[in-house]
C-alpha cells in the first residue's frame with residue numbers, strides 16, 4: 001500500500017504532499033510577510049530575532065551563507081529583500097529540497113530552518129540531511145509552531161486560528177485555502193517532546209526547546225557532536 005501523510009487535515013499519498021505545499025507557497029509568496037505581520041501582530045519577527053541571537057553569528061559580515069527553499073517564488077521574494085540586508089551580499093539563494101541538500105558532508109557550521117520543517121513531507125529525511133551537512137561541533141536551530149499550553153490562552157488561540165486567520169488570508173491574498181492549510185498543519189506537527197525525539201534520532205545531541213509566546217512557537221536547538 002502506498003505510504004500516506006497529512007496535508008493539513010487531509011490524508012494524502014506521501015508523493016503528493018510536496019506539490020500541494022508548493023502550490024500553497026506559490027499562492028502566498030508576494031503577501032507572505034504582510035500576512036505574517038497581520039496574523040501574529042508582528043511577533044513572528046521577534047521569534048526570528050530570537051533564532052538569530054541564539055545563533056550569535058559574527059558581526060563582521062565575512063561569513064558566507066546559503067538560503068535554501070524549494071519554491072522559486074519564495075526564493076525570489078527573499079532575494080529581493082536581501083538587497084536591503086546588511087550582509088545580503090554574503091547570501092547565496094539556492095532552489096533545492098531540504099530532503100536532498102546539494103551540499104557536501106560536514107560543510108556548514110550551522111543549519112537553521114524557520115517554519116519550514118512542518119511543510120517538508122519526510123521530516124526525518126530533512127533532519128538527517130541537516131546532520132549530514134553540519135561539521136562536528138555544528139549548531140542546529142529550528143523555529144517551528146508548537147502547541148499552546150497556557151490554559152485559557154489555548155482557547156483564544158484556537159478561536160483566532162479557526163475564525164480569523166483563514167478570512168484574513170482570503171482578504172489579503174484572495175484565497176483562504178492556504179491559510180486553512182497553515183492552521184491545520186500547525187495542529188498536525190508533532191508536539192515538542194516527540195519532535196525532540198526525532199531530532200535525537202537523527203544523531204543530534206543536547207537537544208533543547210524553548211517555548212515562545214505561550215508555546216505558539218518553539219525554538220529547537222541541538223549540536224552535532
Ligand SMILES: C[S@@+](CC[C@H](N)C(=O)[O-])C[C@H]1O[C@@H](n2cnc3c(N)ncnc32)[C@H](O)[C@@H]1O
Nearest residue numbers: 025069070071074096097098114115116119120
Ligand atoms: C512557512 S514558510 C517559511 C519561510 C521562511 N523560512 C520564514 O521563516 O518566513 C515555509 C517554507 O518552506 C518551504 N518548503 C516546503 N517544503 C520544502 C522542502 N522540501 N525543501 C525546502 N523548502 C521547503 C516552502 O516553499 C516555504 O517557503
